[in-house]
Amino acid sequence: MPSTAPRLIRSARLLDAAEARIASEFTAPPPPQNALTTEALLALAHEYLPAAMIVTHTTPLRAADVAALPDCVKMVATVSVGLDHLDLAALHARGITVSNTPDVLTDCNADLSMMLILAASRRAAEYFTLVKTGWTRPLGLSDMLGQRVTGKRLGIVGMGRIGQAVARRARGFDMDILYHNRSRLPPELEAGATYYATLEDMLPHCDILTLHAPAQSSGAPLMDARTLALLPRGAVLVNAARGKLVDEAALIDALRSGHLAGAGLDVYQHEPDPNPTLVGLPNVFTTPHTGSATVETRTAMCMLALDNVAAFAAGQTMPSPVKA
Incomplete structure (x- = not known):
């Protein structure tokens, strides 16, 4: 590798193709055997004195952590779209550039959302449990x-890249697309979907509701007892966006009462230790925050993080900077 190869550390081992690229294009210590804690990452930063750090959501950097970084660190590249694990204000206040990995995981997240929609509607968790634990008589x-998915009314909260990708897939099931977004899309992106300026106006018309919005700045759940009650009885809720969007106590009540027929969840208020009452309900289909968990997508995310580091080191425009 050239003597000017950018100097970096990472909080976790990346996928094989990305590790091979690090070995050939960057100056870095061996990858960690297990994901580093924040404390271990800070210790490594002081020992190795990198210009850039690659992190994942498992290694958060809060304000005190950012303050403890050595002055040599000029960039943090997160292998994620979400930024909840980073104190952006503290990083930017220290003049540290931040990047993330949007776009490359759109399709896989949309695929998983459709899986959750189908599984929650067709009682996949209950079917799986029945067969695995002893299916002894014909049904x-x-x-x-x-519930049939084809032809149903799908409400999408958050019509960004992933929401639009879900809508494209749902049209293959002849679903009517409704959506609520901060602003209405232009007609070519709306593609016949029905826009609702307020969430409350849309919810009564949704047979299935899927969430693709960021967490609210207030921290309050978007779907609480009041908003869940606005859904038609027998509706299905899907959340592959942020656990903070749903009041899980209210969701449990809605599922137990039959107001909601089912839920498909990839994210939770508390990870990696979700509410056992919620995930234990028979009408909840669960996955462990795996929206981007394919070889293709995770490799692309790692490569985009490295693209950002390389561009920053060369004084070039980064592909996906996070603005202050």
């Missing part, structure tokens, strides 16, 4: 009936 005509 009658009225036993364990799910």
Whole structure:
């Protein structure tokens, strides 16, 4: 590698293709065997004195952590779209450039959302449990009936890249697309979807509701007892965006009462230790925050993080900077 190769550390081992690139294009210590704690990452930064750090959501950098970074650190590249684990204000106040990895995970997140929609509507968790624990008699005509997805009204909260990708997939099931967004999309992106300026106006019309919005700045859940009650009885809720968007106590009540027929969840208020009552409900289909968990997407995310580091080191425009 050239003597001017950018000097970096990472909080976790990246995928093989990205590790091979690090070995050939960057100056870096061996990858950690296990994801580093924030404390271990800070210690490594002081030992190795890198110009850039690559982190994931498992290694948060809060204000006190940012203050403890050595002055040599000029950039933090996170292998994620979400930034909840970073104190952006503290990083930018120290003049540290930040990048993330948007766009490359849009399709896989949309694919997972459709899986959650189908699984929650068709009672996949209950079917799986029945077969695995002992399916001993044929099901009658009225036993364990799910809900058809084809032709249903799908409400999308947050019509950004992922929301639009979900809408494209849902049209393959002849679903009517409704959406609520901070602003209305132009007609070519709306593609016939029905826009609602307020969430409250849209919810009564949704057979299935899928969330693709960032967490609210206030920290309050978007879907609480009041907003869940606005959904039609028998509706299905899907959340593959942020756990903070849903009041889980209210969701449990809605699922137990039958107001909601089911839920498909990839994210939770508390990770990696979600509410056992919630995930134990038979009408909840769960995945462990794996929206981007494919070889193709995770590799692309790692490579984009390295693209950002390389561009920053060369004084070039980064592909995906996070603005102050």
